[in-house]
Amino acid sequence: MIEAEYDKEKVDWWSSIPFIAAHIGAVVGVILVGWSPWLIALAVLSYYVRMWAITAGFHRYFSHRAFKTSRAFQFFMAFLGTLSVQKGVLWWAAHHRDHHRHSDHEPDIHSPIMRDVLWAHMGWILCRKFNATKYDKIKDFTKFPELVWLNRFHLVPPLVMGALIWWLFGAAVFVWVGLVGTVALWHGTFTINSLSHLIGRRRYATKDNSRNSLVLALITLGEGWHNNHHYYPGASRQGFYWWEIDISYYSLKLLEVFGIVWDVRGVPDRVLAKGRQRLASAGDGAPSAEASLAAPAQPLDTAPQSTTAAASVEATAGG
Secondary structure, eight states, X not given: OHHHHHHHTSBOTTTTHHHHHHHHHXXXXXXXXXXXXXXXXXXXXXXXXHHXXXXXXXXXXXXXXXXXXXXXXXXXXXXXXXXXXXXOHHHHHHHHHHHHHHTXXXXXXXXXXXXXXXXXXXXXXXXXXXXXXXXXXXXXXXXXXXXXXXXXXXXXXXXXXXXXXHHHHOHHHIIIIIIIHHHHHHHHHHHHHHGGGTSSBOOSOOSSOOOBOHHHHHHXXXXXXXXXXXXXXXXXXXXXXTTSOOHHHHHHHHHHHTTSEEOOOOOOHHHHHHHHHHHHHHSSSXXXXXXXXXXXXXXXXXXXXXXXXXXXXXXXXXX
């Protein structure tokens, strides 16, 4: 039985061929088609548009229910996020909810503390063990047949979009948007699973090793404030203070002005006050004692983490 589980955690090279081919194609493609400021700009634009769909959509909405929206915009976020080629929206959100339940403890599926950086970054995605969607963890969204269909046929939108880009705009745009932009997007997203539990500072005492990093926040439109997020995951913002740049949150507040989203959940004053106290006492926002993973599974200050996961599952979709 143990050996069988170990085999499931090995890289499935056959199913990983498209992932590997995309990396090779991006490098070879750039050599063949060359580059220009216009092509680089398109790649960067496609990266951040889809990164927004992952951070604001897959993560803050589908995983944590941090705001409400209509059924139409809900599907739009799911469709746009599916173009990132990170499997289905329900698969993504269900696994992420599990991550919060067990972060940096067994059985966290992508902890660099429990395993290693490469496993947390992409190894867990390339093995067979986590291929299935945990529909029982995402019941609040399985009632929408369009989301279930999109989750099941998650490869259809990116394949169709890739073909359209090649047909309408040519090979050069396909290489830079479809390959370079997508590969960069994968690794930009994956840094939150791997590096954000190793690099940066800790403001809040959490049961894991989550950290805050400005660099990762810029790469991911605000996801780099990971220690903030793991302390209070129910908020729509992860940059808790004005100096913590969080582009995804700013975009949600703008959408709220136009009525596209609503009930955008903020950070309670008590959480902000506690963060300010730690900044004042520690000087750099990195409490040393609380950073130890030797702490018990339910240490001080974990209430905001433990209550949000249940609330997310019980919430109902807008529209």
